[in-house]
Amino acid sequence: MNSILRSLENVRPADIERRSMEIIESEIGDTSALTPEQKLIVKRVIHTTADFDFLNIMRFSENATDIGLNALKNNAVIVTDTQMALSGISKPALNALGCEAVCFMSDPQIASIAKENGITRAAASMNYAADLYRERNVIFAIGNAPTALVSLYEIIRECNFLPSLIIGAPVGFVNVVQSKQLIMNSGVPFIITQGRKGGSGVAAAICNALLYMLYDRSSGRLFE
Amino acid sequence: MNSILRSLENVRPADIERRSMEIIESEIGDTSALTPEQKLIVKRVIHTTADFDFLNIMRFSENATDIGLNALKNNAVIVTDTQMALSGISKPALNALGCEAVCFMSDPQIASIAKENGITRAAASMNYAADLYRERNVIFAIGNAPTALVSLYEIIRECNFLPSLIIGAPVGFVNVVQSKQLIMNSGVPFIITQGRKGGSGVAAAICNALLYMLYDRSSGRLFE
Numbered sequence: 001m002n003s004i005l006r007s008l009e010n011v012r013p014a015d016i017e018r019r020s021m022e023i024i025e026s027e028i029g030d031t032s033a034l035t036p037e038q039k040l041i042v043k044r045v046i047h048t049t050a051d052f053d054f055l056n057i058m059r060f061s062e063n064a065t066d067i068g069l070n071a072l073k074n075n076a077v078i079v080t081d082t083q084m085a086l087s088g089i090s091k092p093a094l095n096a097l098g099c100e101a102v103c104f105m106s107d108p109q110i111a112s113i114a115k116e117n118g119i120t121r122a123a124a125s126m127n128y129a130a131d132l133y134r135e136r137n138v139i140f141a142i143g144n145a146p147t148a149l150v151s152l153y154e155i156i157r158e159c160n161f162l163p164s165l166i167i168g169a170p171v172g173f174v175n176v177v178q179s180k181q182l183i184m185n186s187g188v189p190f191i192i193t194q195g196r197k198g199g200s201g202v203a204a205a206i207c208n209a210l211l212y213m214l215y216d217r218s219s220g221r222l223f224e
Numbered sequence: 225m226n227s228i229l230r231s232l233e234n235v236r237p238a239d240i241e242r243r244s245m246e247i248i249e250s251e252i253g254d255t256s257a258l259t260p261e262q263k264l265i266v267k268r269v270i271h272t273t274a275d276f277d278f279l280n281i282m283r284f285s286e287n288a289t290d291i292g293l294n295a296l297k298n299n300a301v302i303v304t305d306t307q308m309a310l311s312g313i314s315k316p317a318l319n320a321l322g323c324e325a326v327c328f329m330s331d332p333q334i335a336s337i338a339k340e341n342g343i344t345r346a347a348a349s350m351n352y353a354a355d356l357y358r359e360r361n362v363i364f365a366i367g368n369a370p371t372a373l374v375s376l377y378e379i380i381r382e383c384n385f386l387p388s389l390i391i392g393a394p395v396g397f398v399n400v401v402q403s404k405q406l407i408m409n410s411g412v413p414f415i416i417t418q419g420r421k422g423g424s425g426v427a428a429a430i431c432n433a434l435l436y437m438l439y440d441r442s443s444g445r446l447f448e
Contacts, residue, residue, distance in 0.1 A: 004402050004405050004406050004409070005406070007402050008374065008399050008402050008403075009398055009399055011398055011399070012342070013338070013342070013343065013344040013345075013371070016344075016398050019397070019398050020396055020397040020398050023397040023398070024397065047396065047397075048395065048423065049273075049395060049421070049423060050395045050396060050397065050400075050419075050420035050421045050422070051275065051421065082312075083311040083312075084308050084311050084312045084424070084425065084428070086311075087307040087308050087310075087311045088306075088307075088308045088424070114237070118236070118237070119237065120237040120240075121237075147237070150232065171272065171273060171274045172244055172271065172274060173243070173244040173247040173248065173271075173274065174233055174235055174240050174243050174244050174247070175232050175233055175235070176274075178228050178231050178232050179232075181228045182228050182229070185228070195274075196274035197273070197274045197275065198274070199272065199273060199423075199425050200308070200312070200425055201308065201423050201424055201425050204308070
Protein backbone atom coordinates (compact mmCIF):
# COMPACT_ATOMS: atom_id res chain seq x y z
CA MET A 1 0.00 0.00 0.00
CA ASN A 2 2.83 2.37 0.88
CA SER A 3 4.29 1.78 -2.57
CA ILE A 4 1.03 2.99 -4.12
CA LEU A 5 1.05 6.04 -1.83
CA ARG A 6 4.66 6.73 -2.79
CA SER A 7 3.78 6.49 -6.47
CA LEU A 8 1.36 9.43 -6.21
CA GLU A 9 2.65 12.43 -8.14
CA ASN A 10 3.15 15.38 -5.84
CA VAL A 11 1.27 18.02 -7.80
CA ARG A 12 -0.32 21.08 -6.19
CA PRO A 13 -4.10 21.27 -6.70
CA ALA A 14 -3.77 24.31 -8.94
CA ASP A 15 -1.25 22.49 -11.16
CA ILE A 16 -3.18 19.25 -11.72
CA GLU A 17 -4.86 20.45 -14.89
CA ARG A 18 -1.64 21.86 -16.33
CA ARG A 19 0.15 18.56 -15.65
CA SER A 20 -2.77 16.62 -17.18
CA MET A 21 -2.61 18.70 -20.33
CA GLU A 22 1.15 18.05 -20.57
CA ILE A 23 0.50 14.31 -20.41
CA ILE A 24 -2.25 14.59 -23.04
CA GLU A 25 0.09 16.65 -25.26
CA SER A 26 2.80 14.00 -24.95
CA GLU A 27 0.45 11.15 -25.90
CA ILE A 28 -2.00 12.67 -28.36
CA GLY A 29 0.02 12.10 -31.52
CA ASP A 30 -0.42 14.02 -34.76
CA THR A 31 -2.66 17.08 -34.39
CA SER A 32 -1.39 18.94 -37.45
CA ALA A 33 -4.85 18.86 -39.04
CA LEU A 34 -6.26 21.01 -36.24
CA THR A 35 -6.17 24.77 -35.74
CA PRO A 36 -4.80 25.88 -32.34
CA GLU A 37 -8.36 26.56 -31.14
CA GLN A 38 -9.63 23.18 -32.35
CA LYS A 39 -6.72 21.51 -30.60
CA LEU A 40 -7.57 23.22 -27.29
CA ILE A 41 -11.11 21.88 -27.62
CA VAL A 42 -10.03 18.33 -28.46
CA LYS A 43 -7.53 18.31 -25.59
CA ARG A 44 -10.17 19.47 -23.12
CA VAL A 45 -12.54 16.72 -24.26
CA ILE A 46 -9.76 14.16 -23.79
CA HIS A 47 -9.08 15.67 -20.36
CA THR A 48 -12.76 15.08 -19.53
CA THR A 49 -12.95 11.49 -20.85
CA ALA A 50 -9.38 10.08 -20.87
CA ASP A 51 -10.43 8.82 -24.30
CA PHE A 52 -8.00 9.74 -27.08
CA ASP A 53 -10.50 8.47 -29.64
CA PHE A 54 -12.01 11.96 -29.59
CA LEU A 55 -9.03 13.20 -31.62
CA ASN A 56 -10.29 11.00 -34.46
CA ILE A 57 -14.01 11.73 -34.21
CA MET A 58 -14.30 15.45 -33.56
CA ARG A 59 -15.53 17.47 -36.54
CA PHE A 60 -15.55 21.25 -36.91
CA SER A 61 -17.27 23.24 -39.60
CA GLU A 62 -15.22 26.02 -41.12
CA ASN A 63 -14.63 28.85 -38.62
CA ALA A 64 -16.90 27.16 -36.07
CA THR A 65 -14.56 28.06 -33.22
CA ASP A 66 -14.33 31.73 -34.25
CA ILE A 67 -18.09 31.87 -34.65
CA GLY A 68 -18.59 30.32 -31.23
CA LEU A 69 -16.11 32.69 -29.62
CA ASN A 70 -17.81 35.65 -31.28
CA ALA A 71 -21.19 34.55 -29.96
CA LEU A 72 -19.73 34.27 -26.45
CA LYS A 73 -18.32 37.79 -26.79
CA ASN A 74 -21.83 38.95 -27.66
CA ASN A 75 -23.91 37.77 -24.74
CA ALA A 76 -24.82 34.38 -26.12
CA VAL A 77 -27.19 32.03 -24.38
CA ILE A 78 -26.14 28.38 -24.28
CA VAL A 79 -29.05 25.93 -24.40
CA THR A 80 -28.32 22.42 -23.12
CA ASP A 81 -30.37 19.23 -23.26
CA THR A 82 -29.39 18.01 -19.77
CA GLN A 83 -29.09 19.47 -16.29
CA MET A 84 -25.74 17.65 -16.15
CA ALA A 85 -24.33 19.57 -19.11
CA LEU A 86 -25.72 22.79 -17.65
CA SER A 87 -24.07 22.18 -14.29
CA GLY A 88 -20.74 21.38 -15.97
CA ILE A 89 -20.45 24.73 -17.78
CA SER A 90 -18.31 27.31 -15.97
CA LYS A 91 -20.60 29.86 -14.32
CA PRO A 92 -17.80 32.35 -13.44
CA ALA A 93 -16.78 32.40 -17.11
CA LEU A 94 -20.37 32.87 -18.28
CA ASN A 95 -20.90 35.68 -15.78
CA ALA A 96 -17.70 37.48 -16.74
CA LEU A 97 -18.81 37.43 -20.39
CA GLY A 98 -22.41 38.43 -19.74
CA CYS A 99 -23.55 35.11 -21.15
CA GLU A 100 -25.96 32.60 -19.64
CA ALA A 101 -26.72 28.90 -19.91
CA VAL A 102 -30.15 27.33 -19.60
CA CYS A 103 -31.83 23.94 -19.72
CA PHE A 104 -35.58 23.44 -20.02
CA MET A 105 -35.62 19.66 -19.55
CA SER A 106 -37.03 19.78 -16.00
CA ASP A 107 -39.69 22.37 -16.86
CA PRO A 108 -43.15 20.83 -16.20
CA GLN A 109 -44.57 22.77 -19.18
CA ILE A 110 -42.02 21.10 -21.48
CA ALA A 111 -42.92 17.68 -20.10
CA SER A 112 -46.61 18.18 -20.85
CA ILE A 113 -45.95 19.56 -24.37
CA ALA A 114 -43.76 16.51 -25.03
CA LYS A 115 -46.39 14.10 -23.76
CA GLU A 116 -49.22 15.72 -25.74
CA ASN A 117 -47.22 15.58 -28.97
CA GLY A 118 -45.57 12.20 -28.48
CA ILE A 119 -42.13 13.78 -28.79
CA THR A 120 -39.20 13.70 -26.40
CA ARG A 121 -38.73 16.42 -23.81
CA ALA A 122 -35.48 17.22 -25.59
CA ALA A 123 -37.33 17.93 -28.84
CA ALA A 124 -39.90 20.05 -27.01
CA SER A 125 -37.08 21.95 -25.28
CA MET A 126 -35.43 22.79 -28.59
CA ASN A 127 -38.66 24.13 -30.06
CA TYR A 128 -39.26 26.21 -26.97
CA ALA A 129 -35.72 27.61 -26.95
CA ALA A 130 -35.73 28.39 -30.67
CA ASP A 131 -38.92 30.39 -30.16
CA LEU A 132 -37.74 32.15 -27.01
CA TYR A 133 -34.28 33.13 -28.27
CA ARG A 134 -35.07 34.07 -31.85
CA GLU A 135 -33.35 37.46 -31.37
CA ARG A 136 -30.33 36.17 -29.42
CA ASN A 137 -26.99 34.58 -30.23
CA VAL A 138 -27.76 30.97 -29.35
CA ILE A 139 -25.34 28.09 -28.91
CA PHE A 140 -27.01 24.70 -28.54
CA ALA A 141 -24.91 22.26 -26.52
CA ILE A 142 -26.38 18.78 -26.92
CA GLY A 143 -24.81 15.96 -24.93
CA ASN A 144 -27.58 13.43 -24.65
CA ALA A 145 -30.59 13.43 -26.97
CA PRO A 146 -30.33 12.78 -30.70
CA THR A 147 -33.94 13.94 -30.91
CA ALA A 148 -32.69 17.39 -29.87
CA LEU A 149 -30.46 17.49 -32.97
CA VAL A 150 -33.19 16.13 -35.25
CA SER A 151 -35.56 18.81 -33.93
CA LEU A 152 -32.98 21.52 -34.45
CA TYR A 153 -32.46 20.33 -38.01
CA GLU A 154 -36.20 20.56 -38.67
CA ILE A 155 -36.55 23.94 -36.96
CA ILE A 156 -33.65 25.36 -38.98
CA ARG A 157 -35.10 24.04 -42.26
CA GLU A 158 -38.69 25.05 -41.66
CA CYS A 159 -38.50 28.22 -39.60
CA ASN A 160 -35.58 30.11 -41.04
CA PHE A 161 -33.97 30.11 -37.59
CA LEU A 162 -30.18 30.04 -37.47
CA PRO A 163 -28.34 29.31 -34.21
CA SER A 164 -24.81 30.69 -33.93
CA LEU A 165 -23.37 27.25 -33.28
CA ILE A 166 -24.51 23.71 -32.58
CA ILE A 167 -22.33 21.60 -30.31
CA GLY A 168 -23.58 18.12 -31.17
CA ALA A 169 -22.31 15.46 -28.78
CA PRO A 170 -25.19 13.16 -27.94
CA VAL A 171 -24.07 9.71 -26.87
CA GLY A 172 -25.74 6.43 -27.60
CA PHE A 173 -27.08 3.81 -29.89
CA VAL A 174 -30.42 4.89 -31.37
CA ASN A 175 -30.33 7.59 -34.06
CA VAL A 176 -27.24 9.23 -32.55
CA VAL A 177 -25.01 8.75 -35.59
CA GLN A 178 -27.71 9.94 -38.01
CA SER A 179 -28.65 12.98 -35.93
CA LYS A 180 -25.08 14.22 -36.11
CA GLN A 181 -24.96 13.66 -39.87
CA LEU A 182 -28.06 15.82 -40.25
CA ILE A 183 -26.41 18.72 -38.40
CA MET A 184 -23.18 18.35 -40.39
CA ASN A 185 -25.27 18.77 -43.54
CA SER A 186 -27.50 21.56 -42.25
CA GLY A 187 -25.33 24.55 -43.10
CA VAL A 188 -25.20 25.63 -39.43
CA PRO A 189 -21.78 26.06 -37.81
CA PHE A 190 -21.08 22.94 -35.78
CA ILE A 191 -18.69 21.15 -33.45
CA ILE A 192 -19.61 17.46 -33.51
CA THR A 193 -18.35 14.21 -32.00
CA GLN A 194 -18.96 11.93 -34.97
CA GLY A 195 -20.31 8.46 -34.22
CA ARG A 196 -21.82 7.14 -31.01
CA LYS A 197 -19.59 8.82 -28.46
CA GLY A 198 -20.20 12.06 -26.61
CA GLY A 199 -22.11 12.89 -23.45
CA SER A 200 -23.12 15.72 -21.17
CA GLY A 201 -19.59 16.02 -19.85
CA VAL A 202 -18.25 16.25 -23.40
CA ALA A 203 -20.78 18.94 -24.37
CA ALA A 204 -19.87 20.94 -21.26
CA ALA A 205 -16.14 20.47 -21.92
CA ILE A 206 -16.51 21.88 -25.45
CA CYS A 207 -18.36 24.91 -24.04
CA ASN A 208 -15.70 25.39 -21.36
CA ALA A 209 -12.86 25.07 -23.87
CA LEU A 210 -14.40 28.00 -25.77
CA LEU A 211 -15.08 29.97 -22.59
CA TYR A 212 -11.52 29.49 -21.30
CA MET A 213 -10.12 30.99 -24.52
CA LEU A 214 -11.80 34.22 -23.41
CA TYR A 215 -11.81 33.95 -19.62
CA ASP A 216 -8.67 33.67 -17.49
CA ARG A 217 -9.53 31.40 -14.57
CA SER A 218 -6.44 32.36 -12.57
CA SER A 219 -7.31 36.07 -12.50
CA GLY A 220 -11.10 35.74 -12.84
CA ARG A 221 -11.00 38.25 -15.71
CA LEU A 222 -11.40 38.20 -19.44
CA PHE A 223 -8.24 38.03 -21.53
CA GLU A 224 -7.36 41.38 -23.11
CA MET B 225 -30.43 14.60 -46.53
CA ASN B 226 -33.72 12.79 -46.99
CA SER B 227 -31.83 9.52 -46.97
CA ILE B 228 -30.43 10.38 -43.54
CA LEU B 229 -33.91 11.30 -42.33
CA ARG B 230 -35.26 8.01 -43.71
CA SER B 231 -32.50 6.10 -41.91
CA LEU B 232 -33.73 7.30 -38.51
CA GLU B 233 -35.14 4.43 -36.45
CA ASN B 234 -38.75 5.04 -35.60
CA VAL B 235 -38.62 4.42 -31.86
CA ARG B 236 -41.05 5.94 -29.37
CA PRO B 237 -39.36 8.15 -26.74
CA ALA B 238 -40.21 5.69 -23.97
CA ASP B 239 -38.62 2.82 -25.92
CA ILE B 240 -35.30 4.45 -26.77
CA GLU B 241 -33.51 3.17 -23.69
CA ARG B 242 -34.90 -0.36 -24.12
CA ARG B 243 -33.75 -0.39 -27.76
CA SER B 244 -30.32 0.97 -26.75
CA MET B 245 -29.91 -1.79 -24.20
CA GLU B 246 -30.82 -4.38 -26.85
CA ILE B 247 -28.07 -3.03 -29.11
CA ILE B 248 -25.57 -3.03 -26.23
CA GLU B 249 -26.58 -6.61 -25.37
CA SER B 250 -26.02 -7.70 -28.97
CA GLU B 251 -22.55 -6.12 -29.16
CA ILE B 252 -21.12 -6.48 -25.67
CA GLY B 253 -19.61 -9.93 -26.08
CA ASP B 254 -18.78 -12.29 -23.23
CA THR B 255 -20.21 -11.18 -19.89
CA SER B 256 -20.13 -14.57 -18.21
CA ALA B 257 -17.73 -13.29 -15.54
CA LEU B 258 -20.36 -10.85 -14.27
CA THR B 259 -23.27 -11.37 -11.91
CA PRO B 260 -26.64 -10.19 -13.26
CA GLU B 261 -26.42 -7.06 -11.08
CA GLN B 262 -22.87 -6.30 -12.19
CA LYS B 263 -23.94 -6.71 -15.80
CA LEU B 264 -26.78 -4.20 -15.35
CA ILE B 265 -24.25 -1.71 -14.00
CA VAL B 266 -21.73 -2.27 -16.81
CA LYS B 267 -24.46 -1.97 -19.44
CA ARG B 268 -25.72 1.30 -17.96
CA VAL B 269 -22.18 2.72 -18.01
CA ILE B 270 -21.81 1.70 -21.65
CA HIS B 271 -25.22 3.29 -22.33
CA THR B 272 -23.85 6.52 -20.84
CA THR B 273 -20.52 6.51 -22.70
CA ALA B 274 -20.95 4.34 -25.83
CA ASP B 275 -17.58 2.96 -24.76
CA PHE B 276 -17.50 -0.84 -24.54
CA ASP B 277 -14.07 -0.62 -22.93
CA PHE B 278 -15.89 -0.32 -19.60
CA LEU B 279 -16.69 -4.05 -19.78
CA ASN B 280 -12.96 -4.66 -19.44
CA ILE B 281 -12.12 -2.11 -16.77
CA MET B 282 -14.97 -2.25 -14.25
CA ARG B 283 -14.05 -3.92 -10.96
CA PHE B 284 -16.41 -4.97 -8.17
CA SER B 285 -15.44 -6.09 -4.71
CA GLU B 286 -17.25 -9.17 -3.43
CA ASN B 287 -20.93 -8.45 -2.78
CA ALA B 288 -20.42 -4.76 -3.57
CA THR B 289 -23.71 -4.57 -5.46
CA ASP B 290 -25.69 -6.25 -2.66
CA ILE B 291 -24.05 -3.98 -0.11
CA GLY B 292 -24.87 -0.92 -2.21
CA LEU B 293 -28.48 -2.04 -2.69
CA ASN B 294 -28.81 -2.65 1.04
CA ALA B 295 -27.51 0.82 1.83
CA LEU B 296 -30.03 2.32 -0.61
CA LYS B 297 -32.81 0.35 1.12
CA ASN B 298 -31.69 1.90 4.39
CA ASN B 299 -31.83 5.62 3.71
CA ALA B 300 -28.29 6.02 2.44
CA VAL B 301 -26.78 9.36 1.59
CA ILE B 302 -24.77 9.51 -1.64
CA VAL B 303 -21.86 11.96 -1.51
CA THR B 304 -20.51 13.09 -4.90
CA ASP B 305 -17.43 15.11 -5.81
CA THR B 306 -19.08 17.12 -8.59
CA GLN B 307 -22.32 18.99 -9.09
CA MET B 308 -22.51 17.19 -12.45
CA ALA B 309 -22.60 13.75 -10.85
CA LEU B 310 -25.13 15.01 -8.32
CA SER B 311 -27.41 16.35 -11.04
CA GLY B 312 -27.17 13.08 -12.98
CA ILE B 313 -28.48 10.90 -10.14
CA SER B 314 -32.20 10.13 -10.33
CA LYS B 315 -34.05 12.29 -7.81
CA PRO B 316 -37.39 10.44 -8.12
CA ALA B 317 -35.62 7.17 -7.29
CA LEU B 318 -33.79 8.73 -4.34
CA ASN B 319 -37.03 10.21 -3.01
CA ALA B 320 -38.95 6.96 -3.36
CA LEU B 321 -36.25 5.20 -1.32
CA GLY B 322 -35.91 7.91 1.32
CA CYS B 323 -32.32 8.45 0.26
CA GLU B 324 -30.56 11.68 -0.59
CA ALA B 325 -27.55 12.82 -2.61
CA VAL B 326 -25.30 15.72 -1.72
CA CYS B 327 -22.23 17.54 -3.02
CA PHE B 328 -20.22 20.01 -0.98
CA MET B 329 -17.89 21.18 -3.75
CA SER B 330 -19.55 24.58 -4.19
CA ASP B 331 -19.75 25.27 -0.45
CA PRO B 332 -17.72 28.43 0.33
CA GLN B 333 -16.68 26.92 3.68
CA ILE B 334 -15.15 23.93 1.87
CA ALA B 335 -13.29 26.23 -0.50
CA SER B 336 -11.71 28.14 2.39
CA ILE B 337 -10.77 24.97 4.30
CA ALA B 338 -9.14 23.65 1.12
CA LYS B 339 -7.21 26.86 0.54
CA GLU B 340 -6.00 27.09 4.15
CA ASN B 341 -4.74 23.51 4.08
CA GLY B 342 -3.37 23.45 0.54
CA ILE B 343 -5.63 20.52 -0.32
CA THR B 344 -8.21 20.17 -3.09
CA ARG B 345 -11.83 21.06 -2.46
CA ALA B 346 -12.61 17.42 -3.20
CA ALA B 347 -10.37 16.28 -0.33
CA ALA B 348 -11.91 18.87 2.00
CA SER B 349 -15.40 17.71 0.93
CA MET B 350 -14.62 14.11 1.80
CA ASN B 351 -13.34 15.03 5.26
CA TYR B 352 -16.42 17.12 5.86
CA ALA B 353 -18.81 14.40 4.69
CA ALA B 354 -17.08 11.66 6.68
CA ASP B 355 -17.49 13.77 9.78
CA LEU B 356 -21.09 14.76 9.09
CA TYR B 357 -22.37 11.30 8.15
CA ARG B 358 -20.51 9.15 10.66
CA GLU B 359 -23.83 7.59 11.79
CA ARG B 360 -25.32 7.12 8.29
CA ASN B 361 -25.07 4.61 5.48
CA VAL B 362 -22.83 6.54 3.11
CA ILE B 363 -22.07 5.80 -0.54
CA PHE B 364 -19.30 7.93 -2.02
CA ALA B 365 -19.69 8.42 -5.77
CA ILE B 366 -16.47 9.92 -7.13
CA GLY B 367 -16.37 10.85 -10.81
CA ASN B 368 -13.70 13.47 -10.99
CA ALA B 369 -11.10 13.95 -8.28
CA PRO B 370 -8.48 11.31 -7.45
CA THR B 371 -7.71 13.40 -4.36
CA ALA B 372 -11.21 12.51 -3.12
CA LEU B 373 -10.29 8.80 -3.22
CA VAL B 374 -6.88 9.39 -1.64
CA SER B 375 -8.56 11.35 1.17
CA LEU B 376 -11.14 8.63 1.67
CA TYR B 377 -8.36 6.06 1.90
CA GLU B 378 -6.63 8.12 4.59
CA ILE B 379 -9.86 8.81 6.49
CA ILE B 380 -10.73 5.11 6.51
CA ARG B 381 -7.28 4.12 7.70
CA GLU B 382 -6.91 6.78 10.36
CA CYS B 383 -10.41 7.35 11.66
CA ASN B 384 -11.99 3.95 11.75
CA PHE B 385 -14.72 5.25 9.46
CA LEU B 386 -16.26 2.77 7.06
CA PRO B 387 -18.48 3.92 4.17
CA SER B 388 -21.01 1.39 2.87
CA LEU B 389 -19.62 1.61 -0.64
CA ILE B 390 -17.15 3.64 -2.68
CA ILE B 391 -17.95 4.18 -6.34
CA GLY B 392 -14.54 5.18 -7.67
CA ALA B 393 -14.68 6.55 -11.20
CA PRO B 394 -12.47 9.63 -11.37
CA VAL B 395 -11.20 10.32 -14.87
CA GLY B 396 -7.86 11.69 -15.85
CA PHE B 397 -4.12 11.60 -15.98
CA VAL B 398 -2.64 12.62 -12.63
CA ASN B 399 -2.87 10.11 -9.76
CA VAL B 400 -6.15 8.67 -11.08
CA VAL B 401 -4.85 5.14 -11.61
CA GLN B 402 -3.13 5.05 -8.20
CA SER B 403 -6.11 6.49 -6.32
CA LYS B 404 -8.27 3.64 -7.58
CA GLN B 405 -5.64 1.08 -6.59
CA LEU B 406 -5.67 2.47 -3.05
CA ILE B 407 -9.42 1.99 -2.75
CA MET B 408 -9.25 -1.52 -4.21
CA ASN B 409 -6.80 -2.37 -1.43
CA SER B 410 -8.61 -0.54 1.37
CA GLY B 411 -11.02 -3.28 2.44
CA VAL B 412 -14.03 -1.06 1.72
CA PRO B 413 -16.67 -2.36 -0.70
CA PHE B 414 -16.04 -0.75 -4.07
CA ILE B 415 -17.20 -0.39 -7.66
CA ILE B 416 -14.26 0.98 -9.64
CA THR B 417 -13.45 1.87 -13.24
CA GLN B 418 -9.84 0.74 -13.32
CA GLY B 419 -7.36 2.92 -15.22
CA ARG B 420 -7.81 6.48 -16.42
CA LYS B 421 -11.41 6.36 -17.59
CA GLY B 422 -14.50 7.36 -15.67
CA GLY B 423 -16.24 10.69 -15.17
CA SER B 424 -19.16 12.34 -13.46
CA GLY B 425 -21.58 10.76 -15.90
CA VAL B 426 -20.12 7.33 -15.20
CA ALA B 427 -20.35 7.81 -11.42
CA ALA B 428 -23.98 8.91 -11.78
CA ALA B 429 -24.75 6.00 -14.12
CA ILE B 430 -23.43 3.49 -11.56
CA CYS B 431 -25.63 5.08 -8.88
CA ASN B 432 -28.63 5.02 -11.18
CA ALA B 433 -28.03 1.39 -12.17
CA LEU B 434 -28.26 0.49 -8.47
CA LEU B 435 -31.28 2.74 -7.91
CA TYR B 436 -33.15 1.28 -10.92
CA MET B 437 -32.78 -2.22 -9.49
CA LEU B 438 -35.00 -1.00 -6.64
CA TYR B 439 -37.13 1.70 -8.27
CA ASP B 440 -39.47 1.08 -11.21
CA ARG B 441 -39.36 4.18 -13.39
CA SER B 442 -42.47 3.25 -15.37
CA SER B 443 -44.70 3.09 -12.29
CA GLY B 444 -42.75 5.51 -10.09
CA ARG B 445 -42.78 2.91 -7.30
CA LEU B 446 -40.31 0.61 -5.64
CA PHE B 447 -40.18 -2.98 -6.90
CA GLU B 448 -41.84 -5.41 -4.49
